[in-house]
Amino acid sequence: MQNKKTIWLLSAYRSASHASWANWLINTFDEINWHKLELPGRHFRWRIRGNPLSWLNKLPANTPDLILATSMVDLATLKGLNPQLANVPCIYYFHENQFAYPTSKQQHQSVDPQMVQLYGALAADKIRFNSNYNKETFLNGVERLLKILPDEVPDYIVDMLKIKTEFLAVPISKINAAKNKNPQLILWNHRWEYDKAPELFVEALTKLNDMQVDFQLALLGERPAKKTTALLHLEEKFADKIIINGKTNRQDYLKFLSLSTIVVSTAIHEFQGLAILEAVSAGVIPVVPNDLCYREQYTDEFRYRANDSSALAEKLFSFLKSTPTAPDVSPWYGDKLKKQWSDLLLK
Numbered sequence: 001m002q003n004k005k006t007i008w009l010l011s012a013y014r015s016a017s018h019a020s021w022a023n024w025l026i027n028t029f030d031e032i033n034w035h036k037l038e039l040p041g042r043h044f045r046w047r048i049r050g051n052p053l054s055w056l057n058k059l060p061a062n063t064p065d066l067i068l069a070t071s072m073v074d075l076a077t078l079k080g081l082n083p084q085l086a087n088v089p090c091i092y093y094f095h096e097n098q099f100a101y102p103t104s105k106q107q108h109q110s111v112d113p114q115m116v117q118l119y120g121a122l123a124a125d126k127i128r129f130n131s132n133y134n135k136e137t138f139l140n141g142v143e144r145l146l147k148i149l150p151d152e153v154p155d156y157i158v159d160m161l162k163i164k165t166e167f168l169a170v171p172i173s174k175i176n177a178a179k180n181k182n183p184q185l186i187l188w189n190h191r192w193e194y195d196k197a198p199e200l201f202v203e204a205l206t207k208l209n210d211m212q213v214d215f216q217l218a219l220l221g222e223r224p225a226k227k228t229t230a231l232l233h234l235e236e237k238f239a240d241k242i243i244i245n246g247k248t249n250r251q252d253y254l255k256f257l258s259l260s261t262i263v264v265s266t267a268i269h270e271f272q273g274l275a276i277l278e279a280v281s282a283g284v285i286p287v288v289p290n291d292l293c294y295r296e297q298y299t300d301e302f303r304y305r306a307n308d309s310s311a312l313a314e315k316l317f318s319f320l321k322s323t324p325t326a327p328d329v330s331p332w333y334g335d336k337l338k339k340q341w342s343d344l345l346l347k
Contacts, residue, residue, distance in 0.1 A: 004033040006064040007345065012051035012072040015041040016222075017274050018095055021170045025068075028338060029345060035060055048098075048113050052078040063088055066345065069120070070095055076119035091344065092124035094134055095170070096271045099141020102195050111145070118142055121161055128168040128344065130272040131293040135167055168344065170272055171334035177283035178258040183323065184216045185243070186316065187260035187284060189253075189275045190267065192223040198230035200266040203309035204316065205238065211317050218256045219245040221275075258282045262319055266312070267292060281333070283326045287315050298327055 009025065011018050018041070026034050039047055039054055052074050063084050069075050071094040079085045098113040117138070121127050129135035143158050186205075190196040208215065219242060223231065235245065244256050257263075263279040263286055270292040277297070280286050288294040289306035301324060305311040330336060 004031060005066065005346065006033040006035065006062070007066045007068055008060075008064045009034055009036045010051075010055075010067060010069040010073045010078075011036070011038045012070060012074075013041045013044070013047050014038040017170065017272075018070060018072075020274075021095070024171055024334060025341065025345075028334065029342070032345065035064065045110075045113070048072050048116050049074060052081050056081065065089075066091065068093060068345070069124075071097060071117050071120060073120060074116045076116075076123040079123055089126075090124045091126045091128060092120050094127070094129045094138060094271075096269075097129075097134055097138040097141065099145070100134070100137035100269065100271075102269050114141065114145060118145070118157075122157075125164065126344070127161065127165045129165065130168070130170050132167050132296050133293040134271040135165060139165070168340055169332055169337060170274060171337040171341075172274060172277050172281060172329070172332050174330075174333055175254055175258060175278060175282035178255075181261050181283070182216065182243075182259050183261050184214050184320065185218055185256075185260045185262070186215050187218045187220065187257060187263040187279060189218075189220045189257065189263065189279060190265065191221055192228045192231055195267065195269045197266040197268050197307075198228060200307065200309050200312065201264060202230050202233045202237075204264075204266075204312035205234070207310060207313035208316050209238070211313065213317055213320050215241060215316070215320060217242045217245075218260055220248060220253060220256060222247050254282075257284065260284050261323060262287055262316065264312070264316070265289065265294070268307075270294065273297065277329050277332050280326050280329045285319055285324060285326055287312065287319065297329070302327060 009022055011022055022036060026036065037055060037058065039051055059082060067088055067090040069090060069092055071092060075090060075092060098117055139158055139161060142161065146153050146157055188201060192198055217238060219234065257279050261284065263276055263284045265273065265276055265288045273293050276286050276288060286298055286302045288298055288303055290303040291306040294303060304315045
């Protein structure tokens with residue numbers, strides 16, 4: 001009997017989306033001998049730079065046939081500290097890239113995370129991105145960075161990266177729509193953080209309320225221990241319209257998601273938009289900015305002018321009055337993407 005192929009799956013920042021991706025791979029490809037190493041999704045600056053140190057004495061003694069590492073892994077340093085990995089083929093998978101990640105005023109500005117990903121991409125044999133938006137912003141970001149470095153910069157770096165770069169999405173599982181949807185229910189299923197711009201959501205709902213149209217709210221998604229100003233404003237202004245408010249278990253999350261009619265994004269960064277894709281699979285209508293990865297996923301009908309609360313309010317009003325059919329997101333289903341992932345990992 002032929003031995004199974006051994007693959008190390010290295011994920012240096014175990015957030016919800018990274019974890020579901022890793023779990024899907026392991027559950028889908030049981031013909032692979034997986035060895036998974038993950039680090040908790042916190043302390044971002046330390047994680048992206050410190051993971052080779054955290055894993056220094058935790059790597060298996062036997063080298064794998066292949067390494068699949070997320071772009072949070074400092075792959076170049078990891079290989080440098082572990083010479084036995086020098087000739088092991090590596091795939092570098094970008095859930096996000098630091099060239100297109102917005103920073104808050106509280107964050108320290110540094111080029112270091114970008115350099116980690118640049119060196120990691122150079123150290124990898126193949127590079128995959130979860131959206132074309134992710135791919136293009138990374139390559140363009142690298143090009144801009146190289147132009148401002150003082151000297152001794154090769155002029156072929158971006159071309160080297162392009163040769164080994166392709167698009168391959170994170171799969172989603174289809175969710176069944178509720179038989180009796182709530183035609184007034186607007187869903188928010190994102191983190192309540194600056195990069196999702198919940199303040200714009202509040203502004204749009206305030207304007208929508210002035211249009212004399214009935215709506216209700218399902219406010220889901222992860223939230224910090226201290227409630228954000230945007231969430232406090234929603235609780236104050238629309239207490240009578242909120243039917244659920246909190247991070248729920250998976251079963252309740254799916255229930256309210258499938259009951260909803262409209263799902264909204266106001267994100268200023270989104271590399272694949274899994275939360276929206278998952279909702280749309282349940283027949284929920286997306287209302288998303290004309291920006292980021294959304295432009296390659298949804299037609300104009302479902303997009304509003306980015307960062308414009310009036311445009312968002314108008315789109316919501318229109319869909320509450322006359323609900324269109326949800327777009328087709330089946331190309332992102334696991335059964336559609338399995339062969340592409342199989343070709344990448346097993347050939």
